[in-house]
Amino acid sequence: MKMNDTSLQIANEFDEIGKILSDDSACMELLAGLKWAQTGYSCRRCEYTLYCGGNSPYSRRCTKCGYIESAQRGTVFENCKISLPVAFQLVMLLYVTKGKISSYELSRRLNVRQNTCLFYSQKINRLLKSKRSAHQIMSYQNWLTFLVSPNNVKRQKKV
Ligand SMILES: [Zn+2]
Structure with a gap:
């Protein structure tokens, strides 16, 4: 599917972060x-x-x-098997298109197998849906919040 103008405009706002997040360490x-x-x-x-x-x-x-708790634990990237910079981009593309970008398009843009894109896009879309009310307003700041909020970063004490 083609991204509409609004999506593209928002995607541009994310461009800067794309440059910063060029390696695993920066993402972490x-x-x-x-x-x-x-x-x-x-x-x-x-x-x-x-x-x-x-x-x-x-x-x-x-x-x-x-x-020991890793930086990824409890975030949208928990158990993520693809490289973090690519995963960041994948989540960003899904976020700005409200989950409407196809796994084919993701695969083409990210150079990741379509099956892998499908697997992660389904997972992220489920999270996006469950958080819909919090993400009516799409913004970079809200996206950052989404990255670390979906899996309840801080859970109640479990024994
Ligand atoms: Zn302890």
């Missing part, structure tokens, strides 16, 4: 900044609020129980 940094800035850090296992660096870049390790 953005993600970690977003999700922990929003909720503050608190260990998923014991709710302790002090941490040190974990075993991978931008992960955090609880200094009380040792539980």
Whole structure:
């Protein structure tokens, strides 16, 4: 499908971020900044609020129980098997087109197999639908919020 003018215009607003997010590390940094800035850090296992660096870049390790949480955990990119810069673009394209971009078009733009695009677009579209009321107004800022909010970054304590 062709993107309409409005979608294209919004996509242009996202262009800058496309340049910034050219590598995994930059994506992780953005993600970690977003999700922990929003909720503050608190260990998923014991709710302790002090941490040190974990075993991978931008992960955090609880200094009380040792539980390590990655920057991707609880975001739209949790369990994502494609590279983060590509995944960011995929989510952005789905967001600005309100999920109307086809897996064929995604595949063509991102150089990722169509099956893979289909799998992730279905997942992201489900999340977008469940958050529809919060995303009536499409903006870059709202998109950033979407990245870290869908899976309830901070869950209630589960034992
Ligand atoms: Zn802990």
